[in-house]
Amino acid sequence: ENPKPKYRRVLLKLSGEAFAGGKEYGIDPAFLEYISMEIKSVWELGVQTAIVIGGGNIFRGVEGESMGIERAVGDYMGMLATVINALALQSALEKVANVPTRVLSALEIRQVAEPYIRRRAIRHLEKGRVVIFAAGTGNPFFSTDTAGALRALEIEAELYIKATKVDGIYTDDPYKNPEAQFIEEITYLEVINRGIRVMDHTAMTLCKDNKLPIMVINIYKPNNLKRAVLGEKVGSLIK
Ligand code: UDP
Numbered sequence: 001e002n003p004k005p006k007y008r009r010v011l012l013k014l015s016g017e018a019f020a021g022g023k024e025y026g027i028d029p030a031f032l033e034y035i036s037m038e039i040k041s042v043w044e045l046g047v048q049t050a051i052v053i054g055g056g057n058i059f060r061g062v063e064g065e066s067m068g069i070e071r072a073v074g075d076y077m078g079m080l081a082t083v084i085n086a087l088a089l090q091s092a093l094e095k096v097a098n099v100p101t102r103v104l105s106a107l108e109i110r111q112v113a114e115p116y117i118r119r120r121a122i123r124h125l126e127k128g129r130v131v132i133f134a135a136g137t138g139n140p141f142f143s144t145d146t147a148g149a150l151r152a153l154e155i156e157a158e159l160y161i162k163a164t165k166v167d168g169i170y171t172d173d174p175y176k177n178p179e180a181q182f183i184e185e186i187t188y189l190e191v192i193n194r195g196i197r198v199m200d201h202t203a204m205t206l207c208k209d210n211k212l213p214i215m216v217i218n219i220y221k222p223n224n225l226k227r228a229v230l231g232e233k234v235g236s237l238i239k
Contacts, residue, residue, distance in 0.1 A: 002045055006231030009048040009125060010159045011152035012039070013145060016056035018163060018219060019085050025057060027085065032092040035219070039130060040097040041226040048125040050155055052133045052148040053089060055081030061140065075140030079107055082144060086134035087112060093130060101130045106138030106147070118154050125155065145199035149206040160212050161228055162199060163219035168236030169196055185237045198238065207238070214238040 021028025058081035064074025093099045105113040136147040172180035188208035217235035
């Protein structure tokens with residue numbers, strides 16, 4: 001019999017960088033396969049799972065500025081990049097992992113994704129579909145980390161899981177400072193005041209003001225995602 005998960009509904013934020021795997025640009029099929037099976041392991045526990053996808057592996061709004069592209073235009077390009085990642089993940093989840101999914105886009109692209117409608121997202125989750133939120137918040141000058149906080153609050157997720165390449169939060173950069181110490185639990189205010197760069201201020205503030213707990217985990221460690229929803233001590237908890 002399956003162990004009982006601690007959370008009923010979670011939101012997972014995957015950065016575009018993760019999609020690129022070891023590469024600088026594009027989508028790594030090995031990561032797609034890996035992450036699909038990780039997501040499946042959570043879905044199989046009956047945890048309602050929503051995902052917000054980044055786009056940094058393809059385009060970031062700020063990058064456009066050096067090309068003479070206005071920030072707002074660049075940001076829309078970045079949002080479209082997240083749609084590409086969302087479709088790749090959807091395909092992998094359905095083909096590799098056999099998990100039913102829906103992509104809901106904050107920008108209307110009706111031929112490839114449903115428009116984002118809050119109540120519909122919740123309905124899909126209740127029906128056991130993994131919901132993939134694409135196109136961030138639909139607005140320039142925001143990040144997909146903020147979209148993650150926003151959607152998590154809208155769907156009343158109990159936990160915001162921020163997938164990273166490190167084990168969690170440290171007192172300093174563990175790659176640069178061998179003295180850096182792991183932090184198991186920390187408050188929102190401390191993260192903000194100490195300038196710890198987990199996500200941007202807009203996203204952090206949204207979580208803080210609405211008391212949405214954030215768990216920072218290493219997504220590259222197999223089973224971490226499952227362990228997180230089971231309530232095991234993986235990563236760092238911000239609350
Ligand atoms: N973006 C935006 N509004 C949003 C979410 C994203 O304008 O609500 C744009 C922004 O230009 C951003 C890009 O989309 O740089 C890709 O998202 P992000 O950088 O958050 O992706 P990640 O770092 O997670 O890969």
